[in-house]
Amino acid sequence: MTDNKITTVELGNGGPQVGVQGLGCMGMSEFYGDTDESAARETLETALAAGVTLFDTADVYGRGANETFLAPFVGAHRGEITLATKFAIERTDDPQYRGVRNDPAYIRQAVEDSLRRLNTDVIDLYYMHRRDPAVPLAESVGAMAELVRQGKVKQLGLSEVTGAELREAYAVHPIAALQSEWSLFSRDVERSAVPAAVELGVTFVPYSPLGRGFLTGAFTDAAKDLSDGDFRKYQPRFTGDNAKTNAALLEPVHKIAAAHGASAAQVALAWVQQRAQVHGLTVVPIPGTRKSSRLLENVAATRLTLTAEELALLEPIAGQVAGDRYPDMSSTSAARE
Numbered sequence: 001m002t003d004n005k006i007t008t009v010e011l012g013n014g015g016p017q018v019g020v021q022g023l024g025c026m027g028m029s030e031f032y033g034d035t036d037e038s039a040a041r042e043t044l045e046t047a048l049a050a051g052v053t054l055f056d057t058a059d060v061y062g063r064g065a066n067e068t069f070l071a072p073f074v075g076a077h078r079g080e081i082t083l084a085t086k087f088a089i090e091r092t093d094d095p096q097y098r099g100v101r102n103d104p105a106y107i108r109q110a111v112e113d114s115l116r117r118l119n120t121d122v123i124d125l126y127y128m129h130r131r132d133p134a135v136p137l138a139e140s141v142g143a144m145a146e147l148v149r150q151g152k153v154k155q156l157g158l159s160e161v162t163g164a165e166l167r168e169a170y171a172v173h174p175i176a177a178l179q180s181e182w183s184l185f186s187r188d189v190e191r192s193a194v195p196a197a198v199e200l201g202v203t204f205v206p207y208s209p210l211g212r213g214f215l216t217g218a219f220t221d222a223a224k225d226l227s228d229g230d231f232r233k234y235q236p237r238f239t240g241d242n243a244k245t246n247a248a249l250l251e252p253v254h255k256i257a258a259a260h261g262a263s264a265a266q267v268a269l270a271w272v273q274q275r276a277q278v279h280g281l282t283v284v285p286i287p288g289t290r291k292s293s294r295l296l297e298n299v300a301a302t303r304l305t306l307t308a309e310e311l312a313l314l315e316p317i318a319g320q321v322a323g324d325r326y327p328d329m330s331s332t333s334a335a336r337e
Helices: 037-049 061-076 104-118 137-149 163-172 193-200 211-216 240-248 251-260 264-279 292-303 308-314
Strands: 008-010 017-019 054-056 082-087 123-128 153-159 177-181 203-207
Touching: 037 061, 037 292, 054 061, 054 203, 061 082, 061 104, 082 104, 082 153, 104 123, 104 137, 123 137, 123 177, 137 153, 137 163, 153 163, 163 193, 177 193, 193 203, 193 264, 211 264, 251 264, 251 308, 264 292, 264 308
Parallel strands: 054 082, 082 123, 123 153, 153 177, 177 203
Antiparallel strands: 008 017
8 A cells, every 4th residue: 555545444344445535425316416527537536546446325315326427437437446335315207205114025126127227237335325113123134145155245234223223234144334423423323332342343334424514614505505406505514604604613623623734524533533543443434525625625624634622623513502403313323312
């Protein structure tokens, strides 16, 4: 490994080595306004050159468009990358509809659809994107395990599950990764999911480690700062008085960033890495971006070390955040704790 590349960690017990920071690709197809496709493709190449090897997508992103978008990159670099995708969130022609499906028949069809769109014969890491409590977890994970036996999937992952659910799933088949929201603004996973992941040797993959961009310090008023096509305009933490309250919470982040000659985003990402170390947990955060410049900024955060005093300044933030992570929290692990 060359000096300009990020270090690597093992993904799950006995899994592949991956860069200590991955790339969330969702925004390249949907949710964050218009995308410059050529710039997004350049960002993928920049990421790989920097040592980022875990690339994260899902069948729900753009209703399959994100997987299709990634297919040429996957084909060109298949032996160099670890490809993660997900199933479970069902969408229809109704733009407001979001269903959750965990039944085995749905899983079997979903993996075939993802393999086709990605134009690959195997998925390295296959996640259950959300949990449907109406379907026994053993039934769903059993169907996922069958995909491993068939050679269609290499490793299994879960997203937004509790510690108890992670243990239950692991008893059916080893789980390599748990992907849930974890950041300076969102720390509920530390209650049960993080301890269970430590106990089982599961790698934690924090999504939205930058609080969907809020922790960059770029937003104070969603109505003014974000385009109509940006889903964050309707997220509780980005709207009204909540946004003003949350922007004020970033004062210590900016202070620490200035002391290091770093950005607020880099401080937030460094915090995730060091918070995981406190727990003895392997993490691979997947901040999303469509810009090569932002990608390189994020990667540089893996070389930033915060002092004990700085970590203490950041400690109270999550407890003061105004607004939930989503307008509807019913499908998150927090709803089932």
